[in-house]
Amino acid sequence: MPTTVKLNDGNEMPTMAFGTGSVMKEKEDVTGFVEQALDSGFDHIDTAPIYYNENQVGAAIRESGLSREELYITTKYDFGGPIQKAVRDSLDKLGLKSVDLYLIHGPNLIEKDVEGSWKEFEKIKEDGLAKSIGVSNFNVEQLRKVIKIARIKPAVNQINFNPYNYASQKAAVEYAAKHGIVTAGYSGLTPLSRSPGGPVDPVVSTIAARLNVSAAQVLLKWVRSKGVAVVTTSSKKERLAEYLAVEELPDLTAAEIAAIDAAGAKGPPSTASPVVHFL
Numbered sequence: 618m619p620t621t622v623k624l625n626d627g628n629e630m631p632t633m634a635f636g637t638g639s640v641m642k643e644k645e646d647v648t649g650f651v652e653q654a655l656d657s658g659f660d661h662i663d664t665a666p667i668y669y670n671e672n673q674v675g676a677a678i679r680e681s682g683l684s685r686e687e688l689y690i691t692t693k694y695d696f697g698g699p700i701q702k703a704v705r706d707s708l709d710k711l712g713l714k715s716v717d718l719y720l721i722h723g724p725n726l727i728e729k730d731v732e733g734s735w736k737e738f739e740k741i742k743e744d745g746l747a748k749s750i751g752v753s754n755f756n757v758e759q760l761r762k763v764i765k766i767a768r769i770k771p772a773v774n775q776i777n778f779n780p781y782n783y784a785s786q787k788a789a790v791e792y793a794a795k796h797g798i799v800t801a802g803y804s805g806l807t808p809l810s811r812s813p814g815g816p817v818d819p820v821v822s823t824i825a826a827r828l829n830v831s832a833a834q835v836l837l838k839w840v841r842s843k844g845v846a847v848v849t850t851s852s853k854k855e856r857l858a859e860y861l862a863v864e865e866l867p868d869l870t871a872a873e874i875a876a877i878d879a880a881g882a883k884g885p886p887s888t889a890s891p892v893v894h895f896l
């Protein structure tokens with residue numbers, strides 16, 4: 618049974634999510650990849666309207682034969698427009714009566730009316746269309762604005778979180794934790810995927826050799842060591858098994874965590890592909 622974290626609304630969220638937003642080529646059909654992830658033991662799927670695959674995620678869920686209670690589904694508000702219509706559109710595409718977690722995909726989607734928008738999110742939870750509500754890509758100031766007016770606090774903030782941006786994301790993680798908000802981190806494998814060849818690589822390799830695990834497992838273990846849940850992905854079955862084994866691996870030592878922090882603070886190699894801000 619995958620590990621879960623307790624959210625501030627009493628619900629539990631599996632700490633290892635399979636993301637459908639980026640592995641695959643633009644507009645590639647992800648149905649088979651989601652089926653493979655569910656087959657491998659993932660029970661948390663992360664999607665969004667802007668990934669244009671909620672219908673495919675829905676098909677994979679039905680194909681898996683898993684019951685609704687065995688699955689945790691996250692989707693997001695990201696195209697703008699009326700929020701109640703957006704959530705109903707997502708539920709229609711997914712073929713579900715409710716999602717487990719509904720996130721605001723980025724702060725600018727609600728900046729014109731933070732209070733009114735968050736009230737719509739609170740209504741979604743109260744109406745049972747989402748069991749939990751949260752945000753994504755929010756910094757401390759943006760979290761503060763929501764918390765100030767919230768009757769129901771966000772349960773989760775999903776952000777880019779890897780050794781190369783740890784120095785700048787640390788404050789958001791700590792602020793969230795202080796307010797009982799769980800941080801979920803995407804792009805945790807940046808040193809392997811987008812920015813290979815940087816100062817984090819040799820540090821991760823040394824730790825991987827000591828533990829006899831993969832570099833990806835060391836990086837995800839590092840994410841978990843910061844109290845951050847994981848959203849990752851792969852089209853490869855072997856990697857899915859690696860990711861799922863992370864919770865059972867021995868913890869990194871404090872010195873190893875500090876060594877990754879220090880290497881990450883030096884920044885990514887200059888060859889790194891630039892971070893693209895979609896939202």
Ligand SMILES: NC(=O)c1ccc[n+]([C@@H]2O[C@H](COP(=O)([O-])OP(=O)(O)OC[C@H]3O[C@@H](n4cnc5c(N)ncnc54)[C@H](O)[C@@H]3O)[C@@H](O)[C@H]2O)c1
Nearest residue numbers: 636637638639663803804805806807809810833848849851
């Ligand atoms: N909320 C947001 O704004 C937002 C933004 C980006 C992503 N996401 C979500 O997070 C998910 C994961 O994002 P990501 O893809 O950036 O995560 P990630 O950093 O975990 O990268 C996953 C990629 O790393 C590759 N990888 C794994 N091991 C490797 C190795 N040894 N060498 C080279 N490559 C390796 C995988 O094959 C996969 O393509 C997305 O699918 C999406 O669901 C959300």
Ligand SMILES: OCCc1c[nH]c2ccccc12
Nearest residue numbers: 637638639665667668895896
């Ligand atoms: O989750 C936001 C970043 C992202 C990942 N995959 C995408 C596809 C289209 C638009 C944005 C994204």
